Amino acid sequence: MKSITLHKIDDRTVDLIEQRSKEWGLSLNRTIQKLLHESLGIKPTEQPKQDEFGEFFGIWSEEDFQEFEKNTLDSRQIDSSDWK
Numbered sequence: 001m002k003s004i005t006l007h008k009i010d011d012r013t014v015d016l017i018e019q020r021s022k023e024w025g026l027s028l029n030r031t032i033q034k035l036l037h038e039s040l041g042i043k044p045t046e047q048p049k050q051d052e053f054g055e056f057f058g059i060w061s062e063e064d065f066q067e068f069e070k071n072t073l074d075s076r077q078i079d080s081s082d083w084k
Contacts, residue, residue: 017031017032017035020035
């Protein structure tokens with residue numbers, strides 16, 4: 001795939017792209033790709049959604065996080081005798 005650099009994009013267009021990016025929860029790059037696909041009538045290639053692979057992205061529930069914190073609490077203690 002190629003990369004394209006755009007120059008001299010007016011502030012209004014940038015504001016609208018950033019707004020759309022926030023609405024869609026996408027990066028600016030992904031937002032611009034999606035806008036281009038839509039405007040050109042191109043069906044974008046399907047990419048995996050993060051929530052379908054949450055277990056691989058390290059997404060924990062609050063309960064999982066609290067359990068991890070509890071189980072690793074002692075590993076955060078410094079024993080000065082280890083450094084002599």
